[in-house]
Amino acid sequence: MLAFLSSGHTGYDLPKEYVMRRPLVLPLVMVALLVAAVAFAAKPQSASATLTSLAASGVTGSADFKIESNGNARIHESLSGLVPGAEYTSVVYIGNATCGSGAVAVEIMTFTANNAGRANFNTVLSPQAVPALDGGASISVQQASTLVACGEIVAQ
Secondary structure, eight states: OHHHHHTTTTSOOOOHHHHHOOOSHHHHHHHHHHHHHHHHHTSOEEEEEEEEESTTOOOEEEEEEEEOTTSOEEEEEEEESOOTTOEEEEEEEESOOSTTOOSEEEEEEEEEOOTTSOEEEEEEEOTTTSOOOTTOEEEEEEETTEEEEEEEOEEO
């Protein structure tokens, strides 16, 4: 129809530019929706865990996880009830919320308790080290091979 109108068959001699011009509203709306979708998808995932004492160890604490848009995992742990000066390892078990077991075990950090029996640390792990937390996961604190605290990681 546009070709018919622009060929002068209507009795009007409209410039081709006017007849061929299409409104830009729809493309602008589509671009805005695409930008909004990308921004929404880029929000980091988060999860947390409350670690409770196992085998009367007295070790308790918390762990917070933020999965960033680039896939890196930012982890903060705060622990108390540790033996001053003792070395511990924090491990995430992916694929099972049961403490100390899972399809994949990812060591977060080996650390030494301070003189007050506490430990606070932040670390960043690459995307390859921490898969998505779907399907259940737990975090544990181990002294040598003994589990001393554990908690289920719950997505928020």
